[in-house]
Amino acid sequence: MIRPVKSFWLLAFLLIGQFVYCQHNARPVPLQNILATISKMHEVQFNYLEKEVAAIQVVPPSKELSLSAKLTYLEQQTGLQFARINEKYIAVSSKKAESIPETESLEKITIPLQEITIARYLTTGISKSLTGAFIIKPKHFGILPGLTEPDVLQTMQQLPGIYSADETTSNLNVRSGTHDQNLFLWNGIRLFQTGHFFGMISVFSPTLTEKVTIFKNGTSAFYGESTSSLVAITSFTENEVKPATGFSSNLISAEFHTQMPLSERANFRISARRSYTDLLATPTYQNYYDRVFQNTIVTDIHSQKNAAYHSAETFYFYDFTAQYQQKIGNRSEVTAAVIGISNVLDIHQENANAIQFRAKNSQLEQQNFGVTTGIQHHWNENHTTKADGYISYYNLDATNNALENNQNLNQQNRVTDMGIRIEDHQKITSDFTFSSGYQYNEIGITNNDNINKPVYSRKVKEVVRSHAAIVETVYQPNNRFFLKTGLRTNYIETFSKFILEPRLQLDYALTTSLHLEISGERKSQTASQIIDLQQDFLGIEKRRWTLSNETTIPIQRSSQIAIGFTYKTQDWLLSMDNYYKKVSGISSRSQAFQNQLEFIKINGDYSVLGSEFLIQRNFGRVYSWLSYGITNSEYTFDTYIPSQFTNNFQVVHSISWAGVYEYKQLKIAVGSKWHSGRPETTPLSSVVALDNPLKPTINYNMPNNTTLSDYFQVNFSAAYTWQLQCGAQLELAAAVLNILDKKNLINRYYRVNTDTNSIESVNTYSLSRTPNLSVKYTF
CATH class of the missing domain: 3.55.50.30 (Phage tail protein beta-alpha-beta fold)
Structure with missing residues (x-):
């Protein structure tokens, strides 16, 4: 436990020594x-x-x-x-x-000057544009409570209306939506895996990320295949690339990145990150481990039996990116990029009390790889055409070798997503811009399950091909009025079906400080995640991707409308957003039920009515913000009784606060989060139902009849940066999540104890107090 911390500070002191040297050897x-x-x-x-x-x-x-x-x-x-x-x-x-x-x-x-309506939203490096999008620029990022670096998906959770039901980046809920209803793009490549360490860390390294664009509503018509939010990450730069190299490390992983110009018009950039959790067990890793693996086969290996087992786990992750940019003349540019993401977990289990010694190994691997290439040509200063193609490959593979019965279970979920996009943007007049485009997409998903006892094998492969025609206009006659309209016409070739998706974003300045915002959209998606069994994939990553078939799994469709106001002065920011959203075609298997609906396959919809408020005040070197959200979200399953009940991901009330101090190179942030508890379904009785004595069951109350206890967390961060005279930069940062060590209950379900034929509750708790340190050196 001590060795990694010593190594960490040794590196820090070495870098500070370099800083002192540079101070006395300044050069151009x-x-x-x-x-x-x-x-x-x-x-x-x-x-x-x-x-x-x-x-x-x-x-x-x-x-x-x-x-x-x-x-x-x-x-x-x-x-x-x-x-x-x-x-x-x-x-x-x-x-x-x-x-x-x-x-x-x-x-x-x-x-x-008119592109950004709010230059600093929550913190430096986050802004809000006239299009309604939130823009995050990690290189200009300030500081947020609990973060040592601008983790993209952790930062996203600071925005009103976005939270994670289980504190992970692989389960982000935007306005009561599920994680799979969000579209995540990296340089145009769709990613199906967004979390390292099964959601505790974002897979998107902020080191080479230039810009992150987030839409909760009013999404551009050039984006489809989602019924909730859009997160588009860009690492290509518009500026000339200068030689630079950097190293960084925290108590989980280490990272290297470099960028180099190959000529005056070409550059190459790479980054690589790997955890060292398979070599060193830091306090940060141990807390993450306890949070991720509680109530899974990793820590709950007794299968509800009284037996003594020993287990040892080895876990690590890595990711890498590489990209190439080449300008051709003064009007064209060619780009290419690759990304790789991987998580590996090995579990070794032994039966300590068995007369005959037994040992088994289980494994879970999760990867996402992608490649893209594109070209952009400027015909003149008012006319631009883009074209690109991409391939994304996702694989989730789990092998579970059970000690108690020698059963071997292998499960696999594979996704291959490929497509081409063509865009044309033309500024017709100084007030009016017209854009059009065409997109083709083919996505194939395979689910494979194999069991040796009893012998069982299932393999399902599905493919959906789709085309989209896009038109979009922007009308901005003056500094007070901005209107963006769009229409995306999808043709799902596999089902011979047309789907129209209109989009709208309006911003009108009532005064120089007060803006009216109206946004709306209709969207759809054919790929979604479902849960067949809670024990699938070792009970850790239970969700598997699947495709709509228009019978048992319909195409999901969403409609959303919102109206809001923003008041901005030099020191004050006040915003309010009221919205209504409805998503139809959802499967009960995609909603993570762990009650009487867990094994029922029905389809329905959910609707949510909500409001989001933000107040931000600038006191010079200190600024602070307070946000509040209120929602009412309900399911409707017409074939089930009752047909309407509370959404699994509803939190009726949520409040966030933060205070940030920035002075020269020093940044300090402290903040808190509070929200009402998630819905829970309780048993009617503490006694199991014995309608079938061989398989006792639980009789439940109405779905989501009550809620868990409220959630509360306080977080802290601090960072200091040295701008070295020789052009280098050193940054040290420290953070503490859940500084009060509050034990928050974030999930509860019930199961039958087969030894005693009784009902027992299984509780999942939040991350305990978790410190982290990071050091970053660039030159």
Whole structure:
């Protein structure tokens, strides 16, 4: 337990030594690196032409200087002009006016003042755009309670209306939706696995991530195959890539990344991360382990029998990304990228009391690999065409060798998703933009189960092919009015069915501070996750992907409408969003029932009516925010009695608060989360039903007749960054999740104890107090 911590701080001290060395050996560094550092320190953005700054290198100004003093210093050293456009934007230009060739891109000096409505939403690096999307830029990320780095999916849970029913990134619930109803894209590749360590850590490394776009409603018509939210992650950069390498580590994993220009127009970037949990057991890993594996075959291996077993587990994960960008002339660009994600769990079990010694090995592997390539061409400054193709492969494979009966069970879930996309965007006038596109998608899913005792084998393979035609318009006649409309026409070739999906986003400035927002959408999806048995895949990753067949599993369809207001001044932010959402075609097997509906296969829908509120106040170096959400969500299953009851993922009330202090290189955050308990179904009696003496059962009350106890958690984070004079950067961060060590009950179900023919409750508790440390060094 002590060795990894010692190693961690040894690395930190070595890096600090490098820092001291650099302080006394200052040397010139690229101006673009200096501007990037100043942007992050002072929350400003520089706009410039690449050709004017690319070759300039100067000794960085002292970090103790004010922003104005740094700009004056840079003007003296570079001969450039630094003009303040407003509080956020600074234009960089040569003092001597030069004519610019027609072929020169002016994108670097374009100031998108109307693109962002809220520049800092919750924290630095999170903004909200006129399109209704939340934009996260990890490189400009501030700090949030409980996080040592900008974990994409953990950050997403800070937004109103988004939470995880079981504290994982593989079970995100957006406005009462299930996790599989969210669409996750990495550079256009659909990912079917989003969590490492079975959901405790996001698979998306923030190191090379440039931008994360999140839609809860009003999604662009260019995105389909989801009935809830969209999370689109982009790692391609619009800026010139400078050589940079970095190492980082926390108490779970270590990471390496590097980027390098191959020429003036081409660059290559890679990142790789691996846990060392199979080598060292840190306190952070042990707490994650206890949270993930409680009530699974890993820790509950007795199969409800009185026998003595020993088990040993080996777990590790890794991920990697690689990407290539090549500009062709001044108008075209080619891109290619790959991503790989893997989790491996090995379980060794022994029967200690058996007369004949027995030992078995079980294993679970989960992988997602993807590749994409694309091309983009600018016909002129008002007309752009894009085309790309992608393949995503997902595999979940579990082998369970039971000690007590020598039963061997192998289960496999495979997904192959491939497609092509073509987009055309044309600015017809200064007020009106018209976009169109075509998409083709083919998704195949295989489910395979094999048992030796009794001999049983099942293999089901399904394929769905679909086409989509897209049109989208944006009308913005002035700074007060923004309207985006879209229509996605899906043709499901497999079922010979058309599905129309209109989209809408309106933003109207009633005053300079008050905005009215109206959004709406209809969406659909053919792929979803179901649970056949709670013990599937060792009881850890119980969900398997499957496809709609329009009989037992229909196509899911959603409709959503929302109206809200945003009030923004220099120091205040107030927002309110009221919404109604309905999703039809859901299967009871996709909703994680663990009551009388667990083995019933019926289809229905759910509807949710809710409101989300946010108040944020800026006190200079300190800012704070408070959010509140209220929802009423119900299922409707017409063939079941009662036909209506509470949604499994409903939390009626939820409150989040955080306070953040930022001063120069120091950042501190503390925050809390509270929400009412999730629904629970209790037994009618503590005595089992013996209608069939050989198979006793439980008689339940009405579904979701009560709720669990309330959830409460307090989290803390702190980080300090050293901007080294030799162009390097060192960051140390510490965080504590559940600092009060509150034992929150997050799930409860009931089962029959076959030894005593009695009913016992099985409780799942939240993560206990969990510290984490991280160090990151880039140069």
